[in-house]
Amino acid sequence: MSAPAPGPDRRSLSRPAPPADGRNGSTPRLPSLSVPDVFAALDSSPRGLPSAEAAARQDGHGPNVLPGARRxxxxxxxxxxxxxxxxxxxxxxxxxxxxxxxxxxxxxxxxxxxxxxxxxxxxxxxxxxxxxxxxAERTAQSLQAMVPHTCRVLRDGERRELPARDLVPGDVVVLEAGDAVPADCRLVEAQEAAVDNAPLTGESEPVGRVAGPVPPGPPLRARNCVFMGTDLVAGTGKAVVYATGTATEFGRIFRLTAAAxxxxxxxxxxxxxxxxxxxxxxxxxxxxxxxxxxxxxxxxxxxxxxxxxxxxxxxPEGLPATLSVSLAIGVRRMARRRALVKQLLAVEALGSTSVICTDKTGTLTQAEMTVVQLWADGVPHPVTGVGYAPVGEVADAPGVRELLRAAALCGNARLVPPAGRETWRVLGDPTEGALLVAARKAGLDPAREEALTPRVAEYPFDSGRKLMSTVHRDGDGTFFACVKGAPLEVLARCDAVGVAGAGTALTQAYRARVTAAADGMAGQGLRVLAVARRRVAGRRPPLAEVESGLTLLGLTGMYDPPRPEVREAVDACRRAGIRIVMVTGDHPLTAEAVARRVGIVRGPAPAVVTGAELDALDDAGLDALLAGRAELLLCRVDPEHKMRVVTALQRRGEVVAVTGDGANDAPALKHADIGVAMGASGTDVAREAAVMVLLDDSFASITTAVGLGRSVYRNIRKFLIYLFSHNIAELVPILAATFAGFPLVPITAVQILAIDLGSDVLPALALGAEPMEPDVMDSPPRPRRERLFSTAVMGRVLFLGGIQAVGVCAVFFWHIHASGIPYAQFTKADPVYREAITMVQAGIVVSQFFNALAVRTDRQSVFRAGLLGNPWLLAAGCFGIGLMAAISYAPPLQAVFNTAPLTLAEWAVLAAFGALLLAAEEVRKGLVRRRGRRPGGAAG
Known part of the structure; x- marks a missing residue:
């Protein structure tokens, strides 16, 4: 395969990649080309690029990096x-x-x-x-951190290790298992290669790669292409770079994230x-x-x-500070519940969430495939235990030992025991890891079996065959093959069945029994694999020989178990009127099975829509799909699909929370009202794009956070009622004095600031720390356009503020009139005037103490909730009254505020007005409760 003569392609590759779609112009047809044509299209050769040509292309394309975030x-x-x-x-x-x-x-x-x-x-x-x-906004830096720093490249026919930033289209990259892919490449050689595309596609399983041409289609679905930001988890290969930097699929996600x-x-x-x-x-x-x-x-x-x-x-001068600190209290409470919120305002937004777009693996499930049922000798064999820890039992283990032995040998995964804080984990394909765990539960040692019967050949899984086969040398020098794969594909290649340790002819009746057993397991939402075996003639026999004339050993059924706490959390979301939409890159059948287990799907016919079907919908069609109240599952979706769905939901007035863990989720996480990333399994990109990180990756933590967010919003309303009601008490006396012809003000601006900052901030903060009420998740989310100052809130502000205003006006004019001095003779230095404005300030402070107790609940009596239920509120109120006493009695503060000492009788009058306010609010709450108990009555 010699390099073609330079032609027009060389000139096109020397220019920067077209920015319109972020891909090299030859990308769409590369997957369908033969290997020689790939080199011709990219003006390269199996020897790689000459150094001079690589330098020229570097000038045209720029470095293979993603731009840093602007701060x-x-x-x-x-x-x-x-x-x-x-x-x-x-x-x-x-x-x-x-x-x-x-x-x-x-x-x-x-x-x-x-x-x-x-x-x-x-x-x-x-x-x-x-x-x-x-x-700091570090999403772009995290994306850049996922790009490998060095890679192995062929230049001038020699293998060199170069910085990944120096790659250009046409470079030939050498890849081995464990390598991070440094750019978007088309494979030209592949030996048993498999890649983990999860950061880009969200798919949880490694995918086999080939070097030959494949039918045209979306680049991410091309089985002969590998992409920046992914990892080669098995095999080796060589690949020609066709896109670098922001022209890669990873760069496309970067641009989506930056633009959101x-x-x-x-x-x-x-x-x-x-x-x-x-x-x-x-x-x-x-x-x-x-x-x-x-x-x-x-x-x-x-x-x-x-x-x-x-x-x-x-x-309300103290409102911004009070709001910030109250939200910070919510952040601390969420952190104790394993939810880390990075932006304060996101706490309240969580409380108004009406739709949660959740992924599946790791959030709803434990991300640990588990074999739960085996079928052999015509009977089922249940398997106990969950996850990768080999703790559990296999029913009638001797009857399935040969099945599990072959299944364990036919795989490349490795089971890693706990070390330090880590638990049991799997390196490699989770499905193969689950088979290793089941084998150990049955008393087998996979490592020992591998040593006794070493592998001599492998035929990797192929989506066309839907099979994987391995060849092993037995202890007597003979060879045998182990095959696992889709039940129908394996069964079609079998002519015998292992029964009681011996092979017998596979009859049509037994085939029907196997098919029925496989269908029954699949109907339970299990991923079903069939396992077979046969003797072969040599060390590396032809594939046709390996995968024919097989003896069926049995079936394995496994699933990724749901987190035990998720179903209760889903039920809580249903009670709270929150819609849950599953958005996953996995197969529709797998998604529906998991959705049914956790309670997201309960009806007989959920709406299951794939990414390809979303592409066929225009905006009106998508709006119609989302407007339906059917249970909705979105499967096989790409980053653009996820963002489009989020945008469409927001267009409908929904407050949308989105979960994600991969780089492919970053645009939607940033664009959502609430982006929720996984802390344990998520990528740095997802964590930086999100405003909330789940430290335990559990959906249940989202539900808890929503409840806390709703509680924060209720508390915000409580302290807003508290703060604005006393504004009425400050304003009305001034207006009354103005229109009554009194020449001076009943309360000065400095006194008002002292009330706002000295006596109001701490009680408002204490109200912001009120614990979550038990019924917080028993009502639907408030509408996105609902006003913070609703009619009910303004009604309470006017009611409580009016009572305070009447009280302070009464004590002011009573004190002025009791002196017998005409209005026109009053001056700022008059002792009676100083006593009167002191009573106004003290009256507001005392009444606010009782007001704080009154607004702790909306409907419930404060005496039923407990006067001592919030000790911080009592302490804050006492501090405010103590500060007012200091302003009244301390000479230095008297000089600043122009105040005078109050008598015990005057304090008693003020306390009586405050108690009257509390009593009036208790009567109002009683009427609200009574009206709510009547048939058809509105709840207050």
Whole structure:
């Protein structure tokens, strides 16, 4: 096979690969070409490329690497924290307050204190946000890490070891078992070669490779091609490189991953809407008050600062910090449940998940093939034990010993005993590993059997034959062959059957019994293999001789056992109204069998759709498929299929969680609302693209995380009700004083900031740490477009805030009127005024203590839930009251806040108003519960 004369192909290969589809133009036809034509198409030869030609092609194609991820500069990430709408409003407020201080004559120290306090709040929130959100995007680096650093290449007819980055199309690569494939290549020599394509296709079994031409089709299905990022797990071969870097199949996934935008979580969207509305209300209210007070003859600067204080009162300054820390509490809780969340907002998004697109192997199953039934001598032989640990028993083991001996010999897997923290594991094909485990359960030692009857020839598995055969030398110098494969293929080549250790003629009736037994095992969702044996004449007989005239030894039935906890988790998802869609690269029958075992499929006719069938659907057809409520299984899918399905579900308004473990899953993981990667078995690529990593790889951990996410959302609503209800109590007295003609404010901006940061943040955090309620998974997921401030939430805010507002207005005007001093004679230094504004501040703090207890539950009485159920909340409330006492009694703080000491009687009045609030909320909850118990009544 000499190299052809240089021609047009050389010029095309010297140019960069076309970026449109990421593949070399000759790729689609390479699999169908003969080996000489492959060399001709790539302008190469069996001796490889000359060094000069390789250097020229390197200039055209560039290095065989994937570009690194772009990272934003740290200072830009920090500045981004100040672009939040609350931060912008507060920054502008601080700047204007500084300006008012500078323009004031004389300058009022209280104005400077207010400006500094607002600026301090902004800096505090930015620091917390930056610390929580700082995480590097390393998906592209992880993809690059999977590319081997060196490889063996033929250059100038000599074998050389070169950096993988120096490969170019036309290079001839030498591959051996255990090598990582450095680029996309077409095989030109293959000796018993098999590759693990799981990182690209999701298929869990090694796939045999050949060097000859195969029919045209998708590149990933071409059995004579190997791809970057995969591994050669058996055999040897030589291959010609046809695509490098981003032009490879792996590079295609890289581009998909890079192009997939991070989706904003529902909470992000709702908080953004809330921020705009709150900011708008705050600005409008401040402007109205300014417009009302200026015509009354109030000093311009003082009136402006007053209006600014009202605006600050309406902005929940502590909300960003409270939200971040509350989400962090959820992250810690999930970590204790074996779910590592990398982005805080993903915690809440989990709670709104409506669809989970889950893969199969390792997530729903244990990723450990297990033989559970054998059939020999016309009878079944159950096998106990699960997984790769050789612990269990084979019923009537002597009757299946020859079957298991032949099955163990006809394979290349190796069973590895535990070492350190590792458990029993298999190197090689999981199916062959399961047969080794079954053999050991039957009392056989596969290594000893191999030593007694060494292998002298092998005929690898071929999808055309659906068989694998090995030839062994017996102790007496004779030779015999062991064959395993698809039951119908093996049975068609048998003319005898082993019964009671002796071979007898295989009758038509016995054939029917074997076929019925195989069908029965397959009907149970088992992967069925038939095993046969025969004597052969020589060391390497023709394949036709090896695989004919066989004696059937029996059948083996195995499956990848579901994780024991998954069925309960699937049931919980059903109760919670979460749809589960299995998305796998495996065969439809295997997928359906597993889906039935774990409860994803319960009906008689699930919708089973392959990747090829998805390709035939337009967007409208796909939407119609996903809109149906039938149980849906997507099988034999590629990365584009998975991403397309996720996008279509999101288009329908679903909040989508996607699980995955391979590099092929990375685009969908990044594009999903919640990408969930496997921590134990997943690739670095998948873990970096995802926002959540399951440390135990179990689907049950997803369900637990969803429940915790729902609990976090409920807790967020609780502390939002808590925070915004006191904003009403701060605003209403100011409005009341304005329209009543009182010249001063009932509460100053500095006092408001003290309440927001000193007395409210800790109780809000404690509310964010409320434990998960038992019924959290008994209701459907909330709609994607549901507002954070729903009608029910706003109703509670107005109800609780209104009660607080009435209370503080009452104590303020009662104290003012009791003094007998006309409104116009009050000044900031008046002791009565200082006592009155102190009572307003203390009234808000005390009522918020009772309010925090009230909002712990939505419907249940707080006394039934237990007043001591959240000790952190009680401690936080006591801290706030203690801080208020210090502001009232400590002279330095009195000077800052313009406050005065309160009497014991005044504290008692404030406590009575707080208890009244709690009692009113208990009455409301009682009415909600009563209405919910009525036939047709709505639950509150």
């Amino acid at each position: 934003g500069r740290l200072w830009r990430r920090l500045l981004a924290q100040f672009t939040d709408l609350f931060a912008v409003v507060l920054l502008v407020s601080s700047a204007i307050t500084f300006l008012a201080y500078g323009l004031g004559r004389p300058r009022d120290p209280a104005t400077l204190q207010l400006a500094l306090a607002i600026l301090g709040v902004v800096l505090l929130n930015a620091g917390i946000g930056f610390a929580q959100e700082y995480s 935008p991070r989706q904003r979580t529902p909470l992000q969207r709702q908080v953004a809407v809330m921020a705009r509305r709150v900011a708008g209300v705050a600005l409008a209210t401040g402007a109205v008050l300014f417009a009302v007070r200026v015509p009354e003859g109030q000093p311009f600067v003082d009136t402006f600062v007053f209006s600014l204080g009202v605006m600050v009162a309406l902005v």
